[in-house]
Amino acid sequence: MTQLTDLGIAAIRDGVAKGDFTATEVATAFNAAVAAAQPALNAFIVTTPEKALEAAAKVDADRAAGKALGTMAGVPIGMKDLFATHGTQTTAASKILEGFKPQYESTVSQKLWDAGAGMLGKLNLDQFAMGSSNETSAFGNVISPWRRPNDTAPLAPGGSSGGSSSAVAARIAPAATGTDTGGSIRQPAAFTGISGIKPTYGRCSRWGVVAFASSLDQAGPMARDVTDCAIMLEAMAGFDPKDSTSLNLSVPEWTAGLNADMKGKKVGIPREYRLDGMDADVAKSWDDGIAWLKDAGAEIVEISLPHTKYALPTYYIIAPAEASSNLARYDGVRYGLRDLPDGAGLQDMYAATRAAGFGPEVKRRIMIGTYVLSAGFYDAYYTQAQKVRTLIARDFTEAFQQVDVILVPTAPSSAFALGEKSADPLEMYLNDVFSVPASLAGLPAMSVPAGLDRNGLPLGLQVIGKAFDEQGVLNASLALEQRAQFSARPAKWW
Amino acid sequence: MSVDTATVAKIASLARIKVTEADLTAMVPELNGILAWVEQLGEVDVTGVEPMTAVIPNTQRLRDDVVNADPLTGGDIRDAVLANAPAPEHGFFGVPKVIE
Numbered sequence: 390m391t392q393l394t395d396l397g398i399a400a401i402r403d404g405v406a407k408g409d410f411t412a413t414e415v416a417t418a419f420n421a422a423v424a425a426a427q428p429a430l431n432a433f434i435v436t437t438p439e440k441a442l443e444a445a446a447k448v449d450a451d452r453a454a455g456k457a458l459g460t461m462a463g464v465p466i467g468m469k470d471l472f473a474t475h476g477t478q479t480t481a482a483s484k485i486l487e488g489f490k491p492q493y494e495s496t497v498s499q500k501l502w503d504a505g506a507g508m509l510g511k512l513n514l515d516q517f518a519m520g521s522s523n524e525t526s527a528f529g530n531v532i533s534p535w536r537r538p539n540d541t542a543p544l545a546p547g548g549s550s551g552g553s554s555s556a557v558a559a560r561i562a563p564a565a566t567g568t569d570t571g572g573s574i575r576q577p578a579a580f581t582g583i584s585g586i587k588p589t590y591g592r593c594s595r596w597g598v599v600a601f602a603s604s605l606d607q608a609g610p611m612a613r614d615v616t617d618c619a620i621m622l623e624a625m626a627g628f629d630p631k632d633s634t635s636l637n638l639s640v641p642e643w644t645a646g647l648n649a650d651m652k653g654k655k656v657g658i659p660r661e662y663r664l665d666g667m668d669a670d671v672a673k674s675w676d677d678g679i680a681w682l683k684d685a686g687a688e689i690v691e692i693s694l695p696h697t698k699y700a701l702p703t704y705y706i707i708a709p710a711e712a713s714s715n716l717a718r719y720d721g722v723r724y725g726l727r728d729l730p731d732g733a734g735l736q737d738m739y740a741a742t743r744a745a746g747f748g749p750e751v752k753r754r755i756m757i758g759t760y761v762l763s764a765g766f767y768d769a770y771y772t773q774a775q776k777v778r779t780l781i782a783r784d785f786t787e788a789f790q791q792v793d794v795i796l797v798p799t800a801p802s803s804a805f806a807l808g809e810k811s812a813d814p815l816e817m818y819l820n821d822v823f824s825v826p827a828s829l830a831g832l833p834a835m836s837v838p839a840g841l842d843r844n845g846l847p848l849g850l851q852v853i854g855k856a857f858d859e860q861g862v863l864n865a866s867l868a869l870e871q872r873a874q875f876s877a878r879p880a881k882w883w
Numbered sequence: 884m885s886v887d888t889a890t891v892a893k894i895a896s897l898a899r900i901k902v903t904e905a906d907l908t909a910m911v912p913e914l915n916g917i918l919a920w921v922e923q924l925g926e927v928d929v930t931g932v933e934p935m936t937a938v939i940p941n942t943q944r945l946r947d948d949v950v951n952a953d954p955l956t957g958g959d960i961r962d963a964v965l966a967n968a969p970a971p972e973h974g975f976f977g978v979p980k981v982i983e
Binding site: 488493605631636702706722743744759760769779856 | 886895896902910914918920921922923929932933935936938941955956960963970976981
């Protein structure tokens with residue numbers, strides 16, 4: 390018999406509904422897998438086996454009573470530790486929030502519990518979601534379950550949703566929530582051979598999600614395949630009056646609408662993403678993707694997104710600016726850490742608390758953000774970046790008059806080793822080169838596994854769609870998934 | 884534009900982050916590297932371009948003008964608000980003395 394921990398969302402839900410196994414058996418199996426992997430992978434900051442069992446018991450009781458079951462009934466998931474969970478420590482992987490127990494539940498996590506999901510624990514991440522390798526967490530690095538052949542060097546699971554990607558790839562969670570500000574769902578999904586979608590900005594409520602850059606932050610699912618992502622996104626999305634940027638639109642039936650037939654669809658290939666010195670395996674996987682979508686019936690169209698090269702520097706002005714403002718709330722007064730040196734006044738307490746609580750990358754971004762928003766520099770940096778952002782979004786609007794979706798690589802390389810890029814912040818930032826443009830334009834974008842590179846490590850392909858067209862993104866991703874036939878998984882070493 | 888130690892000290896003070904002399908020395912080249920890189924945006928012609936204010940057009944809503952319309956974001960939840968405070972006192976947030 391297949392191990393329960395090998396199953397994804399749809400298989401677990403359907404198996405529980407049919408009575409092939411109970412939700413409690415599933416939760417027990419995943420709890421054990423989490424406990425066994427935690428010392429090696431460090432994917433979780435806290436584990437909550439009792440919460441997983443409690444949710445499972447309710448699903449089993451509901452089924453026995455003949456009640457209707459939710460779309461995620463019996464599925465235990467990992468919750469990125471950026472979502473406020475009532476009574477369970479929520480840290481954003483920062484010392485400044487250590488011990489913080491929210492008195493409320495984030496809208497997205499509540500929706501998942503309402504759909505019948507249970508919580509295995511709170512997943513590790515880059516501190517305040519700032520990072521591309523999960524090396525900025527105050528609670529230790531997350532290790533990818535993947536390794537290069539004959540090499541035990543620990544590899545990055547990507548970031549910032551690195552606990553999510555590591556857990557799903559290691560089969561210690563069938564799915565996990567992620568959040569994406571500049572690629573934090575898609576890049577870790579690509580690094581670990583799983584799927585993840587960032588929906589249109591505003592689809593998922595940001596209420597109760599620790600804020601990083603509010604005009605960019607979006608939650609989304611990370612799971613083993615496209616269908617599971619569609620199921621979970623349906624459960625997470627929806628209008629929320631408590632988020633002023635929430636889209637007041639009904640949630641489409643993305644799962645029912647899945648269709649891998651691309652006949653009559655046009656797929657754009659932006660020439661600006663074909664970088665000089667592009668990794669040969671990444672370039673080949675992109676070519677494979679083009680051939681697969683052609684095979685699915687799509688017409689391939691070369692397009693131009695002329696401001697692509699300015700997306701990263703634009704992002705690294707706007708995101709730190711918003712972060713410096715959002716993170717002003719951590720002052721040692723209302724929640725979290727307080728550092729009060731002897732004889733210190735209020736201002737000294739703020740400065741000491743923030744010095745002790747924030748990690749180096751968070752401080753760096755707050756400093757950059759403070760500088761670009763400061764008097765005398767605001768127009769030269771921040772206003773200029775917001776204007777360039779308009780141009781980047783306009784490039785996409787014009788391209789989408791010709792094509793239905795855009796196909797590009799997710800990341801410029803496969804997973805790197807821990808420590809390989811952490812010395813130079815700029816080198817780390819360049820990892821987001823293919824994911825940031827869609828974020829700046831608020832567009833839905835998904836990463837799906839495309840294959841393995843010369844080191845035996847996964848590579849991802851990214852589909853970017855029109856605003857509100859998650860269906861088009863999911864469908865093209867499904868067409869890729871069916872042809873990529875990606876079945877590789879990391880050998881269990883933990 | 885590049886920053887020097889004094890400017891970085893000023894930014895840290897504005898950001899309310901205490902930094903040591905050693906931190907300052909390390910931050911100057913790091914911040915200058917990042918700033919030099921983002922300055923390429925200056926070459927983009929933005930004549931007549933409006934700065935983006937909302938990535939997806941949306942209208943600002945007003946909530947219903949009802950007291951405690953949503954119990955989660957309404958009032959009368961003092962204990963919940965103070966539950967995570969590092970130094971609550973007498974039903975308030977405690978802070979060091981601010982008036983001499």
